[in-house]
Every structure is written in C-alpha cells, then in structure tokens.
Amino acid sequence: MRNDPAVRTPHLRIHQHNEYTVLEFHGEIDILAALETSPLLDAATGRPAPQIVIDLRNIEFLDCSGLRLLHRIRRRTLAQGGRVHLVCTHRLTLRVLQVTGLAAELPPLSSLDEAFSHPEATTEPL
Secondary structure, X not given: OOOOOOEEOOOEEEEEEOOEEEEEEEEEEOHHHHHXXXXXXXXXXXXXXXXXXXXXXXXXXXXXXXXXXXXXXXXXXXXXXXXXXXXXXXXXXXXXXXXXXXXXXXXXXXXXXXXHHOOOOEOOOO
8 A cells, every 4th residue: 555645625635545546526526626626637547557436425516527527537547557436325416427328437336445346447438
C-alpha cells in the first residue's frame, strides 16, 4: 500500500487503498465541481494502468457535467490500460445512471469492499 497523502477538495477526496486509487466524490457534482476536479482526475487517470474506484456514496446531486466527468474518468482509465469500478448506492443517482446508459459502461457496485474484491472491472471500451 502506498502512503501517499490524500488529496482533498470540497467535492473530491483522492486516496490510495492498496493498488486502487479511490476517487471519493462529495456533495453536488455539477459544472463547478467538474471544473474544480478535472485536473486532479486527469492526473489520477493519466498514469499507466490505473486501478480506479469511483465512490459516489456521498453525493447529493449529479447533473450532466457529472455524467460527462464519469465517462471521462472511464475513457481515460481504459486508454491507459487500467480498470475502473463504480460504487453507488443512492437510488436517484442509480436511476440517472440507468436511464443514460452509463450503468452499462460502469456497472454500479454497492460497497468499496465489493469493488476491492471484485475480480472483474470495466476493461473494454463499449
């Protein structure tokens, strides 16, 4: 496990758990949050073969900017030969992911433990 200090903004905390980089979102994920977090997310997903877990358990709102951000994280991670998991338990957010089709690209898991122990991840572009 790396001992990198966590990176924290009002909308995002990035920390390491063994080989995984956990992108833990908070609050409202809208255009302002996307602008604030994009450089940090690009750095996290720009490394070779990143192992990413997106944690949406603590969000209150997700708009189209947030959806674009999730798609960008997935696309960049896969382009670097990495794998990505999504953890989401909020009923309305899950509904938005299903209606938009993003749940097919990033199948939601119910806990971090499930993501860390899940042998498969999104590894192929759809």
